[in-house]
Amino acid sequence: MKQLIKNSGLALGLALSASATAQEPIQPIEPATNINQAQAELGKKLYFDPRLSKSGFISCNSCHNLSMGGTDNLTTSIGHNWQQGPINSPTVLNSSLNFVQFWDGRAKDLKAQAGGPIANPKEMAYSHDLAIEMLSSIPGYVDEFKATFGGEQMDIEQVTQAIAEFEKTLVTPNSRFDLWLKGDKNAITAQEQAGYKLFKESGCSACHNGPAVGGTMFQKMGLVKKYETANPAQGRFDVTGNEADRHSFKVPTLRNVELTYPYFHDGQAKTLAKAVEIMGRVQLGREFNQQEVADLVAFLKTLTGEQPKFALPILPASTERTPLPEPFEVSAAD
Amino acid sequence: MKQLIKNSGLALGLALSASATAQEPIQPIEPATNINQAQAELGKKLYFDPRLSKSGFISCNSCHNLSMGGTDNLTTSIGHNWQQGPINSPTVLNSSLNFVQFWDGRAKDLKAQAGGPIANPKEMAYSHDLAIEMLSSIPGYVDEFKATFGGEQMDIEQVTQAIAEFEKTLVTPNSRFDLWLKGDKNAITAQEQAGYKLFKESGCSACHNGPAVGGTMFQKMGLVKKYETANPAQGRFDVTGNEADRHSFKVPTLRNVELTYPYFHDGQAKTLAKAVEIMGRVQLGREFNQQEVADLVAFLKTLTGEQPKFALPILPASTERTPLPEPFEVSAAD
Known part of the structure; x- marks a missing residue:
């Protein structure tokens, strides 16, 4: 039956569209399922809590801002002490669909990713030990960790698990394209359909495919022609040391790409057209x-x-035992 | 009748408590009324939009964080390029009840305040002209300003009016103390009542009064004994040049004070006890x-x-015409 539809090319309407969709390189984004709600609620607080940074000023949401497509819309990010980050912040939206995390794939999943920025001296500049000391000093957190994970002692595994569980909720279903994929033939215009046809025929979808329209493989940046950039990132090579992986990066999702400017690992393309x-x-x-x-x-x-x-989550208050943030190396006020 | 209740000291129950409340130096916080919803919704977006800063990184919510009692919980704030701010960020919560804005009262109301940080080179480091150029380049904002204010041309007055209208919604009714004031005698404990009695009898309420428990007057910091601080702020003196106003500051609200640590204009008291x-x-x-x-x-x-x-508001996307943020003076990637 599937074969028949494909070969005949007949417009058989909504009932058969699901079968046709299976032939497309892009599949619809589905709402998040199997979410541990308690973990996700706790993770949402942690995601917005700048006390996970040395300065008390930078949270996950600072660079993966959920008001702005899950990015900071900067060329490269601003880290602790206004350090310039080495690479463009990828969107957190639909990141659960990435086969690995970070541009160079050095984290196997969201949980492994979540601990990175907290302890990165160029980003949040804290440490996992200090993060646990901070969270353990706050009764509101202590109670919520205990209720969520059981046990007497919270640890960084629970912190990253909760953040990852929240991030799993950050999917963006029901785009116009997905409505079209699911059979609403008026959901996108003739020009948009022409663009999609070209996207497939010219080879974009060889790399940008799957529900996230990306995030399924590494690919060399500059496959056919050298990509000129001042950004020194070596991509996958930095993880494997394999020469063939030099300038190979995780293919980014194109979901919500209208919101996630500027583009590429170096953020040098300011517009979608570019x-x-x-x-x-x-x-x-x-x-x-x-x-x-x-x-x-x-x-x-x-x-x-x-x-x-x-x-917007409301965070539990610090106590006398909470380590003080250290935004400045030498404080004029101290 | 009021006199009778006051003099007799009888516990006449809920029905008469409202009259009794009128004798208290503190009145309950009431829910915000007469809010222009369209302005407040627009103002909420602006409040969370870091594109109102030169860096594209700092929004109103960065230093007046609504996840954290409307403050940043830092001694003094972090501004553009990680500059150390001169003074502790006051809470935005219930700030509509302040008789003037800023510690030194240099703004007469929230609308006058809202334009300050945007153009302050130590804070958001943008300009009002650039802010309007930025907002005017974004169709989502253009449409919303037009629908909200009418007219063809948006201006900074509309921007600050919308932010101020959103801020007017940020009141915090129904504290346990307010429930007690309104007649629920079990809403606060015997110790808490003892604390309130001492608060009145020792003279705290001479300055910390009204619905916001503050925000009704200026007062000298160090009225009886000199207040020792390394912070050079001169308070009201900087506005009036009047010697009597040196080290005179707006008395801060004590609403949500549990959440708005550290305390005083210099942020030097880390705990409520201190x-x-x-x-x-x-x-x-x-x-x-x-x-x-x-x-x-x-x-x-x-x-x-x-x-x-x-x-959490979702912000409209920038366009090709939107001025690019300039987080770094010299970008290594450019």
């Missing part, structure tokens, strides 16, 4: 003309889904 | 003993009200 032009040239060896760029951009904008909606 | 001890000494010429401090702190913690609850 990103499309460069991708054509360095990855596909192709110069997209103006109309093609416009069509591709129009398609990409259909990938913006429903943004996660939740109440 | 703040109470110092206030007794330098403002009242009195050494509170350990029990008195404990009672006062217990009372102060009853002033924590319901924190504002709302969905």
Whole structure:
């Protein structure tokens, strides 16, 4: 039956669209399921808590801002003491669908990722031990960890597990493109459909595929033509030491790409049009003309889904035992 | 009748408590009324939008964090390029009840205050002109300003008006103390009542009064005994040039004081107990003993009200015309 539909090319309507969808390189984003709600609620607080940084000023949400597509919309991020980060902040939205985490894939999953920035001296500049000391000094957290995980002693595994569980909720279903995939043929325009057709035919979908339209593989940046950048990141090479992995990066998701500017690991493409032009040239060896760029951009904008909606969490107050934040090395006021 | 109740001291129950409340130096916080919802919704977005800063990283919520009692819980704030701020960030909660804004009262109301940090080179380091250029480049904002204010041209007056309207919603009613004021005699404990009695009798309420338990007057910091601090702020003197105003500051609200640590304009009191001890000494010429401090702190913690609850706003995306943030003076990636 599936074969018949595919071969016949008939428009058989909604009932059969699900079968047709299976042939597409992109699948719809599904709402998050099997979420441990208690962990996710705790993780939401931790995600917004700047006390997980040395300064008391930087939280996960600082660089993966859920008001702004799960990014900071900066070329590279601002870390502790206003240090310039080495790489563009990837979006946290739909990041549960990435096959590995970070641009170079050095973390196998969200839980492994979550501990990284907390202890990175260029990012939150704290330590896992201090994070636990801080959280253990706050009765509101102590109670919630105990209720969520049981046991008497909280640890960094619980912290990263809770943050990862919250992040699993940050999916963006019901984009116009997904409505179209699911059979609503009016959900996207003729131009947007033309862009999608070109996206597939020109080879974009060889790498940008799956529900997240990316996040399923590593790929060399500059596959066909060298990608010129001042950014020294070596990508996957830094993890494997394998020469073949030099400048190989995790293919980023294109979900909500309208919101996650600027683009690429170095953040050098400020607009979607620029990103499309460069991708054509360095990855596909192709110069997209103006109309093609416009069509591709129009398609990409259909990938913006429903943004996660939740109440800003209220954090439990520190106590006398809570380590004081240290935003400045030498404080003029001390 | 009122006189009779006051003199007789009879516990006449709920029906008459409202009259009794009128005799108290503190009145309950009432829910915000007469809010222009369209302005407040727009203002909420602006409040969370870091594009109102030069870096694209600092929003109103960075230093007046609504997850943390409307403050940053730092001694003094972190501004553009990690500059150390000159003074402790006052809470935005219930700030509509302040008779003037800023520690030195240099803004007459929330609207006048809101424009300050945006253009302050030590805070958000942007300018009003750039803010309007940025907002005008974003169709989502253009449409919302037009729907909210009418007219073709947005201006900084609309921006600050919207932020101020959102801030007016940030009141915290129904603290345990307010429930007690309204007649629920079990809402606070005997110790908390003892603390309140001492708060009135020792003279705290001479300055900390009204619904916000503060925010109704200026007062000299170090009224009875000199307040020792390395912080050079001169308070009201900087506005008036009047010698009598040196070290005179707006009396801060004590609402939610449990959440708004550290304390004083210099942020040097890390705990409520320390703040109470110092206030007794330098403002009242009195050494509170350990029990008195404990009672006062217990009372102060009853002033924590319901924190504002709302969905994290989703910000409209920038466009090609939007000025790029400039977080770093010289970017290594450029």
